[in-house]
Amino acid sequence: MGLLSKLVKWARTKSPWILHLNTGGCNACDIEILAALMPRFDVERFGIILMGSPRHADVLVCTGPITKQMKPRFRKLYEQVPDPKFVMAVGNCACTGGVFKGCYGVEGGIDTAVPVDVYVPGCPPKPEAIIDGVAKLLAKLQKS
Amino acid sequence: MSKKKKEIKSEEKLIEELKAALGPQLEEAYIKRPRRIHLKVKPGAHRKAVEYMRDNWDLWHVSTITGVDLGENIEVIFHLWRFKEPQTAIMVRTYVPKSNPKLETITDILPSSNFYEREVHDLLGVVFEGHPNLERLILPEDWPEGVYPLRKDWQPTQE
């Protein structure tokens, strides 16, 4: 491994930038993700920063089942994230489709559209669970 | 208790006014409970009813428009709210045959009904004639034309 790629990996594991995306969920997971970023839980101490653009992000944090309308846009957005990309599915619906399974506007979990690295179940998962998911993802980043 | 009686009394007055204005086109009118007036009008008379209420009662708020599939007919219910005293919710219902679901729009009378009419059109296929922009509102772009998910004869395919 060259010096540069070592440096990149070090930077990525020390400070992964995330893009939070609602693919058709109910907001509950979204506010819990935000709560995890807030002073009480503070995932920023792991160097995690919320970004506004997919082009700047390392990790895509997705909530909600994927809707038919959203799917093509989600793929487009996923392609914009620079390699290597990591996807975190937060919440039951993002993992499997959850309560929305069988609704005509819903395709299913996030993994029907893109490969997922970490699943965080819960409806909504508590901020603690999300932080645990983040920690697991960081371990995965280290290995990659 | 006396307060409740008084409320209903003033609502009865509203119904009387409507009966006088609409005549036989008003098929049914009753008060379900305080602040809930239910009306049923002949197809086509809903415009007249709504227009009367707007002009005489200064009624502008459309809470929503509901479409219900009743088998042969599609029932369209306009949920309105009267701001002025006596404040009350008014449900104006009418029906269209499922084979030819056409109804005149009320967007020119009450502009806030714009999106609700589009929604009913999307989900139940009721065509609101004269609507300025009756395009797809909430269904996905690749949804097939002529398929209306809230009709009873359509069921989602189980995956």
Next chain:
Amino acid sequence: MDVKPRIGYVHRGIEKALENRTYIQGAFLVERVCGICSNAHQCTFMMATEEAGGIEVSEKANFIRTIVAELERIHSHLLWLGAAGLEIGFETLFMYVWRDREVVMDLLEAISGNRVNYAMNILGGVRRDISPELADKIRKGLDYLEERTNYYKKLCLEESTVRKRTEGVGVLDPVTGVKLGAVGPTIRASGVKFDVRKNDPHLKYDEADFELITWDTCDTFGRVVVRVLETIESIKIIRWCLDHMPKKGDIMPEKLIRRVPEGEAYARFEAQRGELIYYVKSNGTDKPYRVKIRTPTMANILSVAELLKGCYIADLPIALASIDPCFSCEDRITFIDIEKEKTWTWTREELRRYSREFNEKEKRW
């Protein structure tokens, strides 16, 4: 500036799904129409079904429903205030408010067992009781919240950072607002007295002692103030409920209600964002015949198009946020909210009739 809303990104088909599920399953599905106003949705669905089927609700259950509804309002308004702080670049406010919001989240967790989707309501009552010890805990939490909210009230009214960014932005005059069917704090900030809790009282609001908050500046600043003041009123309502709640009594019917007699009803509820409507038609079975949901954001879309008229692009985020758009609530349909992508989504397609009336001052995209 020109605005053309395109919605439907979060359309999941909940209304159809409800027809294929029992009332009990449905109760937990409607909760997930929107996670922020989850209790409002569930409670309204239950209220509509109860009215359709003539199901009695115990007195105590109504008190508990009111308490949870108001706690939820506090949580949502604080969440909004924080998000508004972020939109205007006042991050300290954002962090402060979200820190204090955790107090409400803890109270809700203590009552219901979950931080966000509470699952409190069932047909004919609520699922969890509020014990006297818990009531004391809530009172303590409210004292802290009241102190903090009063501080935010002072801050919002006096701090020039907030005033400069919000005054005169996103103006919605009352006449247009009423005509376009705006609801909730959006219309109350234009001085119109429209609050379902006062106009068409449900739960315990006809007895509770609180004021209907309006503000007459018609702009985003008004909406900030209305929400902060409403939070204080909510605290008052909860205190009143805790004081007057019957000590004894069932909170739910002895036997779980599965079948609902034939009937129809429509329930109105003042959710955090405004008037929420459920129409339920039952047919005697354990599944509803038809459920119609109209969420407050849906009612506010037309006004958004109006109030963004003539805004600077720089003011777009806060003006848009000022109606507290709930991107999934939104009649299960909506603009997707991906930070900056938001504006992009907005401009794509059509709402010709309304957009034509707008001055096309700027078209930078």
